Amino acid sequence: MTQDRAVALIVGAIAAAWLVHLSRGWWSKPVAAWLLRRGHVSLAMRVRFGRRA
Amino acid sequence: MSAVRDESISTVALVGLPNCGKTSLFNALTGSRQKVANYPGVTVERKEGWVRLGMSAASDNSGPAVSQLRLLDLPGTYSLDSRTPDEEITREVVLGRHAAEVQPQALIAVVDATNLERNLGLVLELKALGLPIVLALNMMDLAGRRGLELDLSVLERELGVPVIPTVAVKAEGLAPLLARVSERCAKRPPAQCPWQKPTAAEVRERFARVDQILKNCVRRRSKPAALTHAIDRLVLHPVWGAVVLLLALGLMFQAIFSWASIPADAIEAGVAAFGGWMGDRMPEGPLKSxxxxxxxxxxxxVLVFLPQILILFAFIFALEDSGYLARAAFLMDRAMSAVGLHGRAFIPLLSSYACAIPGIMATRTIANPRDRLATILVAPLTTCSARLPVYTLLVGAFVPARKVAGVLGLQGLVLFGLYLAGTIAPLTVAAVLRRTVLKGPKPALLLELPTYKRPSxxxxxxxxxxxxxxxxxxxxxxxxxxxxxxxxxxxxxxxxxxxxxxxxxxxxxxxxxxxxxxxxxxxxxxxxxxxxxxxxxxxxxxxxxxxxxxxxxxxxxxxxxxxxxxxxxxxxxxxxxxxxxxxxxxxxxxxxxxxxxxxxxxxxxxxxxxxxxxxxxxxxxxxxxxxxxxxxxxxxx
Structure with a gap:
């Protein structure tokens, strides 16, 4: 892997992590509901409320 | 989405008046197994911790076994009839009305044994809700030193709840407390907690009941807190009190600069060494850069400033824990009133020297909305710890490191000057705001001064x-x-x-x-x-x-x-x-x-x-x- 590609990967990963964090209010509810239907209560709470769960 | 209950984990809330030792008890029970977060929607710093128990069942097999306790440290409240936003949070959680919180299955009512008269009123209110309660009678060591003698069995009988003596700062009484709590948790709580704002007659009746209980269970009254009164004669003096306050704050700011230099230099050297080590092993290119x-x-x-920030937080925690901060708020009331701020605004503003975020959250103890808003709007002007890296860099680069009058460091003095500016600025802006966009009457200050104690x-x-x-x-x-x-x-x-x-x-x-x-x-x-x-x-x-x-x-x-x-x-x-x-x-x-x-x-x-x-x-x-x-x-x- 070239250094340029490695830099792009690192920067892309950080940007993706922020995107996931900032859009949490949108995706966490349906994902948590899906996890609850499958009986994963603690994980559902953690996904929905993050560190508050 | 309302919170879902996991049957082997019970949620228990610590409820009590401010300064009764709730947080000390919480820390003792949870140790490092705790986290700090915010209540969603309305921001109050919320502490949640975990306590692992052995599997146990209620003696009457009326409920599931309890393997873990999820402990909530709720804001202190004098009554369920809240006056301030943080007291409202406590009431809503206890009554099971808070959307993002499960209703606690049991309550630990933390009571200051040296101040039963003020604390038992809340216990009677909580008992009326029908939730399982265990009373943690805290600060028993202080009560004993003051000569207070209580008949705990009579107190238990009068209140109708288990009473467990504790000394939270020494982690005493925790095992029996946890045993009684987990036993009570195994029973199911009522579906709804009835509560209505009490009438004046009901409040009078409640306190008459408190007097009756105290009459029956107090064998010998405690002596007044002589040391606290002696210290207050100095600390609350209009002249000497201000001198003590200035000395305390001056010491804090001098310490930030001088005590942190060795650990800060160590972190800096470590970072530079790590960077050098990486640089030696990597080929030139954008990844290395x-x-x-x-x-x-x-x-x-940024990490290099961690020691200074921790020194700042340590001073603020120690001042708060010792009981001195409430005195500082009282002393500052006159100065605060002159600019249209409430005396209670001093504590949020002082907390803002560490970080404006908990300082703004601490304004929830201010009942009047205009006072609270004025404090929120000026709190970010106080010199928070995030400014410290910039100030330290610039003062270090441009201010010579020499002594003034042979004692005080010039750099520390300049830093103190910057902090002073960060004190005058919010007061000035508050004065302008309270005379323009936030005009309104100035309410009187009513503050409880806790007894002094050694910070834990x-x-x-x-x-x-x-x-x-x-x-x-x-x-x-x-x-x-x-x-x-x-x-x-x-x-x-x-x-x-x-x-x-x-x-x-x-x-x-x-x-x-x-x-x-x-x-x-x-x-x-x-x-x-x-x-x-x-x-x-x-x-x-x-x-x-x-x-x-x-x-x-x-x-x-x-x-x-x-x-x-x-x-x-x-x-x-x-x-x-x-x-x-x-x-x-x-x-x-x-x-x-x-x-x-x-x-x-x-x-x-x-x-x-x-x-x-x-x-x-x-x-x-x-x-x-x-x-x-x-x-x-x-x-x-």
């Missing part, structure tokens, strides 16, 4: 560990991301093939272009394009300014970033006028997105957050402009 100039320089230049070392240590964790997490997320962003903007695009020699590559980068675009706006303040590039991400987080400057200068000069040399580089390329202008900018500028977010949440309005951003930016620009022009006129530019 990203890791060393972006990540290590960026995050390292365990509580202090846990608090500092939690703050370290929060700081390092912030460095590893927000600061890291912004440092990488600044590096990308400073490094790309690369200069064209026909670029003239002698022009640094950073001139062609996005950062260089942005810096040059805003330079005309900043030139009257004495800032060049490099400061402009560092100021922009600094609006997200103040402390990023230091790492941003480090990255910009190192990328520009094609050298490896070395935070220890940054101060020397700035001293070589900036005038004193520019340094002073930047310090003054930092006194006023609204450079913290997290604070703005908390203001929006606390005020439930983007309008006030926008107002805060606007007035602070205008103040920062104006003050910085005046400072730079004056300094230049005096020949420092």
């Amino acid at each position: 990203l890791l060393i100039d972006g990540v290590i320089a960026g995050v390292g230049s 070392l365990r509580g202090l240590a846990l608090g500092l560990i939690e703050r370290t964790r929060l700081f390092v997490r912030r460095a590893g997320t927000v600061i890291l991301s912004l440092s990488v962003m600044i590096w990308v903007l400073s490094s790309y695009p690369k200069p064209p093939a026909d670029a003239p020699a002698g022009v640094p590559a950073i001139h062609y980068s996005h950062a260089g272009q942005i810096g040059r675009a805003i330079e005309p706006l900043l030139r009257p303040l004495g800032f060049d394009w490099r400061v402009g590039v560092a100021l922009v991400p600094g609006f997200a987080a103040r402390e990023v300014m230091v790492s941003a400057l480090g990255t910009v200068y190192s990328v520009e000069q094609g050298t490896e970033a070395d935070t220890s040399a940054l101060g020397a580089r700035l001293a070589g390329s900036w005038s004193l006028a520019t340094a002073l202008s930047l310090m003054v900018w930092y006194i006023f500028a609204p450079q913290c997105l997290s604070t703005l977010a908390v203001v929006r949440r606390e005020t439930n309005s983007w309008r006030w957050a926008a107002f805060l951003m606007a007035y602070m930016t205008v103040l920062a620009y104006g003050a910085s402009f005046v400072t730079f022009q004056l300094a230049r006129a005096m020949g420092w530019g």
Whole structure:
């Protein structure tokens, strides 16, 4: 892997992590509901409320 | 989505008056198994912890076994009939009306044994709800020293709840407390807790009942807290009290500069060594530059200030835990009233010296909405710990390290001066706000002064560990991301093939272009394009300014970033006028997105957050402009 590609990967990963964090209010509810239907209560709470769960 | 109950985990809430030892008990029960977060929608710092138990079942097999307790440390409240927003949170959680919190299955009513008269009223209110309660009769050691003798079996019978004596700061009484709590949790709570605002007659009846209970269970009354009264004769004196307060604050600020130098130097050396080690093992290229100039320089230049920030937090925790802060609020009431602020505003403003976010959250103890809003709007002006890296860098680079009057360090004095400015500014702005947009009457101050006690070392240590964790997490997320962003903007695009020699590559980068675009706006303040590039991400987080400057200068000069040399580089390329202008900018500028977010949440309005951003930016620009022009006129530019 070239250094340029490695830099792009690192920067892309950080940007993706922020995107996931900032859009949490949108995706966490349906994902948590899906996890609850499958009986994963603690994980559902953690996904929905993050560190508050 | 309402919270779902896991049957083997019970939620238990600690409820009690302020200063009764709830948090000490919480810390003793949970140790490091706790986390600090916010209640959604309305921001109150919320503590949640976990206690593992052996599997047990209720003796009447009426419920599931309890393997873990989830403990909630709720804000202190004098009554369920709340006067302040944080008391309302406690009531809503206890009654099971809080949308994002499960109703507790049991309550631990924490009671100060030395002050039963004031504490038992709340216990009777809680008992009327029908929830399982265990009473933790705390501070029994203090009660014993004061000669108080209680008949606990009579108290238990009168109240109708188990009474467990505890000394939270020494972790005494925890095992029997947990045993009774888990036993009560195994029973199912009522579906709904009935509660109505009590009438005056009901309140009188409740306190008559408290008097009756005390008459039956107190064998010998306690002696008055003689030491507390003796100390208060000095500390609450209108003249000597102010002297003591100034000395305490002066000691705090001197300590921040002088005590932290050894650990700060160690961290700096460690970061530089790590950067050097990485540099020796990596081939030249953009990845090496990203890791060393972006990540290590960026995050390292902020981490080095951790010792100073912890010293600041340690002083604030110790002052709060000892009971002195309430006295300071009382002393400051007159000064606060002169600018239209409530005396209770002193504690949030003092907390804001560590960080404006918990300071703004602490305004929930102020009942009057206008007083609360005024305090929220000026709290970000106090000199928070995030400004410390910038002040320390600039003071270290431009103020000589010599003694004044043979005793006081000049650098510490200048830092104290900056903190003083960060004290006068919020008071001045509050005076203006309370005479204009937030006009209203000034309510009287009613404050309970707790007895003095030795700060708990365990509580202090846990608090500092939690703050370290929060700081390092912030460095590893927000600061890291912004440092990488600044590096990308400073490094790309690369200069064209026909670029003239002698022009640094950073001139062609996005950062260089942005810096040059805003330079005309900043030139009257004495800032060049490099400061402009560092100021922009600094609006997200103040402390990023230091790492941003480090990255910009190192990328520009094609050298490896070395935070220890940054101060020397700035001293070589900036005038004193520019340094002073930047310090003054930092006194006023609204450079913290997290604070703005908390203001929006606390005020439930983007309008006030926008107002805060606007007035602070205008103040920062104006003050910085005046400072730079004056300094230049005096020949420092």
